[in-house]
Structure formats: C-alpha cells, structure tokens
Amino acid sequence: MKLKVYADRMSQPSRAIIIFCKVNGIQFDEILINLAKRQQLSPEFKDINPLGKVPAVVDGRLKLFESHAILIYLASAFPSVADHWYPNDLSKRAKIHSVLDWHHTNLRPGAAGFVVNSVLAPFLGRALNLQAAAEAERLLTKSLASLETFWLKGDAKFLLGSNQPSIADLSLVCELMQLQVLDEKDRLRLLSPHKKVEEWIENTRKATMPHFDVVHETLFGAKDKFQKQREMGTISKPGLQSKM
Amino acid sequence: MKLKVYADRMSQPSRAIIIFCKVNGIQFDEILINLAKRQQLSPEFKDINPLGKVPAVVDGRLKLFESHAILIYLASAFPSVADHWYPNDLSKRAKIHSVLDWHHTNLRPGAAGFVVNSVLAPFLGRALNLQAAAEAERLLTKSLASLETFWLKGDAKFLLGSNQPSIADLSLVCELMQLQVLDEKDRLRLLSPHKKVEEWIENTRKATMPHFDVVHETLFGAKDKFQKQREMGTISKPGLQSKM
Numbered sequence: 001m002k003l004k005v006y007a008d009r010m011s012q013p014s015r016a017i018i019i020f021c022k023v024n025g026i027q028f029d030e031i032l033i034n035l036a037k038r039q040q041l042s043p044e045f046k047d048i049n050p051l052g053k054v055p056a057v058v059d060g061r062l063k064l065f066e067s068h069a070i071l072i073y074l075a076s077a078f079p080s081v082a083d084h085w086y087p088n089d090l091s092k093r094a095k096i097h098s099v100l101d102w103h104h105t106n107l108r109p110g111a112a113g114f115v116v117n118s119v120l121a122p123f124l125g126r127a128l129n130l131q132a133a134a135e136a137e138r139l140l141t142k143s144l145a146s147l148e149t150f151w152l153k154g155d156a157k158f159l160l161g162s163n164q165p166s167i168a169d170l171s172l173v174c175e176l177m178q179l180q181v182l183d184e185k186d187r188l189r190l191l192s193p194h195k196k197v198e199e200w201i202e203n204t205r206k207a208t209m210p211h212f213d214v215v216h217e218t219l220f221g222a223k224d225k226f227q228k229q230r231e232m233g234t235i236s237k238p239g240l241q242s243k244m
Numbered sequence: 245m246k247l248k249v250y251a252d253r254m255s256q257p258s259r260a261i262i263i264f265c266k267v268n269g270i271q272f273d274e275i276l277i278n279l280a281k282r283q284q285l286s287p288e289f290k291d292i293n294p295l296g297k298v299p300a301v302v303d304g305r306l307k308l309f310e311s312h313a314i315l316i317y318l319a320s321a322f323p324s325v326a327d328h329w330y331p332n333d334l335s336k337r338a339k340i341h342s343v344l345d346w347h348h349t350n351l352r353p354g355a356a357g358f359v360v361n362s363v364l365a366p367f368l369g370r371a372l373n374l375q376a377a378a379e380a381e382r383l384l385t386k387s388l389a390s391l392e393t394f395w396l397k398g399d400a401k402f403l404l405g406s407n408q409p410s411i412a413d414l415s416l417v418c419e420l421m422q423l424q425v426l427d428e429k430d431r432l433r434l435l436s437p438h439k440k441v442e443e444w445i446e447n448t449r450k451a452t453m454p455h456f457d458v459v460h461e462t463l464f465g466a467k468d469k470f471q472k473q474r475e476m477g478t479i480s481k482p483g484l485q486s487k488m
Contacts (some may be wrong), residue, residue: 051346061335062343064338065342066345067345069338069339072338073334073335073337076334091317093317093320094306094308094316094317095313095377097313098310098313100308101311102295103348103350104348146295150294
C-alpha cells in the first residue's frame with residue numbers, strides 16, 4: 001500500500017515532507033488537509049492524528065506525525081534515500097538530531113511566531129498579536145545569528161560542515177521560506193545581515209530542484225496575495241492622511 | 245577516554261542524562277556547570293557548547309548538546325543499553341521520536357515556562373512574569389491532558405502502550421518532576437486531575453531506582469528551600485496586615 005502524506009502546502013513542515021519524498025523517489029499519495037478550513041480538526045483527520053496537526057503520514061499500519069520524526073522514519077525505511085540525508089554514522093547522526101532539537105525551541109518558534117502573529121493569524125481564525133510578533137522576532141534574530149556563526153561552519157554548503165544536504169537542511173530551510181509572506185522590506189531586514197544563511201537557503205533549493213520550487217508555488221501564491229493587499233493598503237494611506 | 249557529562253542537577257534534561265547513564269551502567273565523569281552562577285556562559289563551557297546550554301557531553305572527539313540527541317546517541321553507542329530504551333524496530337523508534345518532538349513544543353515550554361516564570365526566575369537572574377506563567381500553565385494543562393488521553397494508552401505502564409520505559413519516558417518524567425518546586429497546592433491542582441500521568445511518573449521512578457531519587461536530591465533540596473520561604477511569607481502576612 002502506497003505511503004499517504006496528509007499535508008497543507010501552506011505549512012512549512014508539510015512542504016519539507018513532500019519535497020523529501022519527491023527528491024528521493026518515494027511514491028506517495030498526498031491528501032490535502034486545508035488548515036484555513038480547519039480540516040485538521042475533522043473527525044476523519046483526528047483518526048490519523050488525534051492531536052490535530054499536519055503533516056502526518058500513514059505507512060501500512062504505522063500512523064505518524066511530527067515532521068522530524070517523519071523525515072527520520074522515511075530516511076530509515078525507504079532504501080532509495082541516500083545516506084547523506086540521515087547518515088548511519090552515529091556521530092554525524094547525533095549532530096543532525098542536535099540541530100533538529102535546537103530548531104524546535106529556537107528557529108521554529110522564532111520564524112513561525114513572527115509570521116503567524118504579524119501576517120497569517122487572521123487566515124487561521126486568530127487575531128494578530130504584535131507583542132508576540134516582537135518577542136518572536138527577537139528569537140528569530142538570535143536563531144539566525146546562531147545559524148550564521150555556529151551551525152553553518154566554514155565554507156561548507158550545508159549545516160554541520162557538510163557538502164551534501166541532510167533532513168535538517170530541508171526542515172530548517174522550509175521553516176525560513178515562510179518569511180516570503182512578509183513585506184519584502186521586513187524579510188530583507190531580517191535575512192540580509194546573514195549572508196551565509198541566504199546562500200544556504202539557495203544551496204538547499206538548488207539541491208532539491210525542481211521539486212523545491214514546485215512545492216513552494218502555494219506559498220508564492222500567498223506571498224503575491226499578501227503583497228497586493230499591502231499595496232492596496234499603501235494606496236489608501238495617503239487618502240486617509242488627506243482626510244485628516 | 246571516559247564520557248564527560250556537563251550538567252546541573254537543577255536542570256531537568258541534565259537529570260535525565262545522568263539517570264540514564266547510571267541506570268545503564270555507562271561510566272562517566274560529571275562536571276557541574278552551575279546555572280545559578282551562570283557558568284554555562286563561561287568561555288571554558290562555550291568551548292563545549294558555544295550556544296551555552298546544559299546538558300552537553302563529550303565522547304572522544306564528539307561534542308554534543310540537546311538532551312534528546314544525547315539520549316539517542318548514548319542508547320545507540322553504548323552496547324550495555326537494553327533495546328527498550330530506544331528500539332531498533334523502525335515503527336517503535338518513529339513513535340519515540342514523535343513523542344520527543346511533541347515534548348519540545350508542548351510539555352517542555354508548558355512545564356518549564358510555568359516553573360521558571362512563577363518560581364525560579366529570580367534565581368536565574370530574571371524577573372518573575374505572571375502573564376507568561378499563566379500562558380505556560382494553559383499549555384501545560386493541555387499537554388497533561390494529551391498525555392493522559394493519548395500518549396499513555398490503555399493499561400500500559402509507559403508511553404506508547406509499552407511495558408518498559410524508553411528515553412521518552414525518562415525525558416518527559418524528568419520534565420514534570422520540576423513541578424516539585426511549586427507550592428504543593430499548585431502542583432496538586434495541576435497534576436491530580438491526571439491519574440495516569442501520576443501513575444506513570446511513579447512507574448518511571450521505580451524503573452530507574454535508586455538512581456532516580458538520588459539524582460533528584462538537589463531538586464528536593466530546592467523544594468524544601470522554596471517551601472520554607474513560602475511559609476515565612478505566610479507567617480509575615482498577618483504581621484503586615486496588622487500594621488495596616
């Protein structure tokens with residue numbers, strides 16, 4: 001029975017799983033769980049993941065959620081996956097676990113916290129929260145500095161001094177790609193002080209093409225939509241001022 | 245060269261690593277990194293973990309931090325560790341990764357956020373933050389409910405329907421043990437609605453005795469100290485009122 005991937009391409013860990021499967025020739029059926037329609041809370045999906053989060057996969061009798069756990073499982077269970085994605089070497093593997101764990105409590109809450117609280121919240125049925133966005137921005141900025149000065153070592157193209165991507169590169173880069181829905185000035189303000197991070201995003205994109213761009217089309221569609229809304233807002237501002 | 249464990253027994257992931265080594269007969273040297281004295285930020289320790297967090301380990305040429313990554317590494321690298329701690333079976337292992345990942349973004353920020361912001365902050369050089377404590381309490385309560393109704397399935401003694409403990413049991417139970425430093429009424433208010441969780445904490449304690457209690461002595465010392473401070477506060481209150 002083919003692997004089933006329950007995902008919404010607007011979710012960054014969902015994108016990581018889909019790109020990983022495509023790059024590694026893993027056959028799968030993609031089932032859309034539309035977060036804007038709150039389908040992750042439907043009884044049908046809660047039978048897959050009772051905690052109501054995407055992505056989730058079903059492989060035979062195994063139902064699994066949490067994207068890092070899924071990436072590790074797929075890399076271990078499917079023989080088509082090359083070793084560099086999740087090395088057998090214990091020390092290399094340990095370092096990948098370390099950066100994935102760090103991601104959970106640093107880059108992820110920083111990036112997702114900033115994007116959700118400053119842009120996406122209304123589309124998820126919540127209010128914008130600028131104080132939470134400011135706190136998340138501090139964590140994001142600190143995390144980007146740790147990536148630039150520690151995790152991206154020397155001249156290597158990928159995390160941990162590697163010249164080939166691992167599941168950690170894919171997971172963390174997909175996290176950062178969500179910054180695309182920000183106003184371009186905000187995105188550049190956050191990212192452009194970190195040249196190695198910018199190069200690493202591009203290296204990971206190139207290493208997973210054409211799938212990387214194809215799977216991010218949904219995100220780029222959202223980026224255009226938000227940008228148009230901002231431009232309409234910008235156009236109306238002078239009008240508002242002229243009324244004052 | 246013997247394994248080196250850099251830890252502060254006041255830190256819950258530090259305790260998990262130390263108990264794991266002792267239970268599994270892994271020889272190690274424990275090096276205290278005193279968090280109250282901010283030794284995690286010293287140049288000597290930053291040579292071990294440039295991000296300045298405990299626990300960290302050094303095993304030969306490998307320097308590693310993030311407690312889940314450390315537990316997985318130790319379970320994989322030391323032949324004395326029984327399979328149930330981190331099973332070779334891919335599906336069982338995947339489920340353990342899943343609960344460990346869930347821990348990062350649910351139980352850990354809930355429990356640690358509540359304890360730090362309502363009790364420990366002054367001892368870490370920060371101010372108490374009751375609003376942050378209230379938000380963390382909501383996440384903690386939700387996480388305890390997920391443990392009770394989902395992760396602790398049926399009549400099994402441990403997580404994921406298992407009758408033997410895994411690294412996830414040890415990590416999550418050590419996380420919850422920090423609630424001991426709360427006022428006893430607060431601790432019981434949070435934990436006592438979750439009978440399975442209470443039994444599971446006791447099951448994990450018993451499965452790792454006597455090391456569990458020995459390694460938690462530092463925490464119980466702190467519990468007594470905080471309790472005495474609370475009692476002194478209670479005694480002084482009527483005095484304050486009588487002056488009004």
